[in-house]
Amino acid sequence: MFRDKTARPLRRFFGCGSVLALSAALATVLLATGAAAQDGQPVVLAPVVIDASVGDDDAATVVATRSxxxxxxxxELLDTPASVSVITAREIQARNATSVEQVLAYSAGVTADFYGSDDRFDNFRIRGFGVYTYRDGLSLGRPFGNIREEVFAFERVEVIRGANSTTFGISDPGGMVNYVTKRARPERFGDIHVAAGSNDHAEVGFDFGDRITPDGTLSYRLTGKLRDASAEYDHSRDDETFLMAGVTWQPDAATSLSVTLDHLNRDGVPGSGGHPVGTDFDRSRFFGEPDYNYRGTDRTTLTAIFDHDFGGGLTVGSTLRYAESKTDFGYAYITGISTEAPTTATRDYFGNEGSAKEFAWDARLQYDRRFGDVASRSLIRVEYRDTTSRTATCWGNAPAINWQNPVYTGRPASVPLLRSSISDQETKAVYLQQELSFADRYILTAGLRRDWLDITQTDRLSGVAESGEVSETTGRVALTYKATPELSVYGSYAGIGRAGIADRRTRTRRAVRTGPEIPARRVADAGVGGAL
Known part of the structure; x- marks a missing residue:
């Protein structure tokens, strides 16, 4: 006996009466339409508008098709021989993600925020490995020990799983993450948000832009966020000021130059100070030191991106970034339980402050051509990066604290200096890639990269400097098969060449700092406290 498979789901969803009413309404519409047609009167239906550009607008869709x-x-993502996830600005906004960990939380193979209340760095892994991060294709380094990024600055976040050092340089086999900066565009748009919530959270953010010239040759974009808040425990704060301004010059469809300047200032805390093992306190309880509990960030970044299409398949492009940053943190944390007093926890002080200057640049030349059923895409890219960073770390004993009746002892006059160093790194690279597409179904990709690293590490306490020149060659080959317009399979192999230290030398310099201690930072101080 034949059974109608649509009736039961409709009744389950609408109810029997609703189905009858819907059927009656449809019948009425059909009868009216038929009567109008029989009378010779045309029936005008509402137009259906399809916007084909939405798929490329990261502010309008959560589904990205290209990267x-x-x-x-x-x-197209289907043509890429790698597992790639793209989190667009629209998805970030829809999920109200305010940190890198929250942005990456739903990406396959990514484990994020595994250090709990330790908010010093962006903490995540891909396929169990630590990763390197990039901004607009230029290296930022490892997230652990680096600056926490402001996701409101990005148009999209791209996650690439698997070995990819041939494309990006130094990376781990688990994968890497690339942040794409928001740029001005020749159209009027605007968005503003105001938020208030728990932990005394108050925030306002804005993102708007428009044409400067009537023809859209020049356009601008202003983005910013101001936040005044506390964390989830006593004596904490989570304040931020982020401002970004960008200008795009596009004299024609073939040429584009975007310049963006952004400034990030954060005044937060690194963690809760911890709770003694075996205790069950409210999460708001604090056993650190209120006057020695800070995590500060101050960074200014200038980014310029240029692209030009000569026609005939030949295009050139370049990205430049210059950044200056200062960071610091300090806190008292629980190290154990006192053997003399079972309700007393022992503590230590731990702090760090650093500064860095970075210049990064790349240039790329791409040539696309078709030979019958074979489509060819060739890319040559050169990169240069020069980074100087200074860091000082201090550590020492802190007074114990009774967790039943906590009494804070105040900011320490100084904390013993554990180590202090300067790191200078110069990186140069050449990258070649050839892609051949056969009958629009088979795609062969081959890449070769050569990196040269010149590194100098100086111990400022002993005055000893070590230098080394390291070169590395990496290669990659991949094959993609497009089984259907919606499905493709690929195989990829990435090999690492032998690394050789061409020159390693050790020399002695006069120590820049010889003092045994570093002054402790006041909570109200701006920027980096103490002396490097």
Whole structure:
């Protein structure tokens, strides 16, 4: 006996009466339409508008179809021989993600925020490995020990799983993450949000832009966020000021130059100070030191991105970034339980302050051509990066604290200096890639990269400096098969060449700092406290 498979789901969803009413309404519409047609009167239906550009607008859709993260050449995700996830600005806004960990939380193979209340750094792994991060294709380094990024600055976040050092340089086999900066565009848009919530949270943010010239040759974009808040425990704060301004010059469809300047200032805390093992306190209880509990960030970044299409398949582009930053943190944390007093926890002080200057630049030349059923895309790219960073770490004993009746002892006059160093690193690289597409179904990708690193590490306490020149060659080959317009499979192999230290030398310099201690930072101080 034949059974109608649609009736039961409709009744389950609408109810029997609703189904009858819907059927009656449809019948009425059909009868009216038929009567109008028989009378010779035309029936005008409402137009259906399809916006084909939405798929490329990260502010309008959560589904991205193209990315350049897999091979440094823009391509459909189905044509990319790597597992790539793209989190667009629209998805970030829809999920109200305010940190990198929250942005990456739903990405396959990513484990985020595994250090709990330790908010000093962005903490995440891909396929169990630590990762390197990039901004607009230029290296930022490892997230652990680096600055926490402001996701409101990004148009999208791209996650590439698997070995990809041939494309991006130094990386781990688990994968990497690339942040794409928001740029001005020749149209009027605007968004503002105001938020208030628990932990005394008050925030306002804005993101708007428009044409400067009537023809859209020049356009601007202003983005910012101001936040005044506390964390989830006593004596904490989570304040931030972020401002970004950008200008895009596009004299024609073939040429584009975008310049963006952003400033990030954060005044937060590194963690809760911890609770003694075996205790069950309210999460708001604090056993650190209120006057020695800070995590500060102050960074200014200038980014310029240029692209030009000569026609005939030849395009050039370049990205430049200059950044200056200062960071610091300090806190008292629980190290154990006192053997003399079972309700007393022992503590230590731990702090760090650093500064860095970075110049990064790349230039790329791409040539696309078709030979019958074979489509060819060739890319040559050169990179240069020069970074100087200074860091000082201090550590020492802190007074114990009774967790039943906590009494804070105040900011320490100084904390013993554990180590202090200067790191200078110069990186140069050449990257070649060839992509061949056969009958629009088979895609062969091959890449070769050569890196040269010149590194100098100086111990400022002993005055000893070590230098080394390291060169590395990496290669990659991949094959992609497009089984259907919606499904493709690929195989990829990435090999690492032998690394050799061409020159390693040790020399003695006069120590820049010889004092045994570093002054402790006041909570109200701006920027980096103490002396490097």
């Amino acid at each position: 350049s993260a897999g091979s440094k050449m823009a391509a």
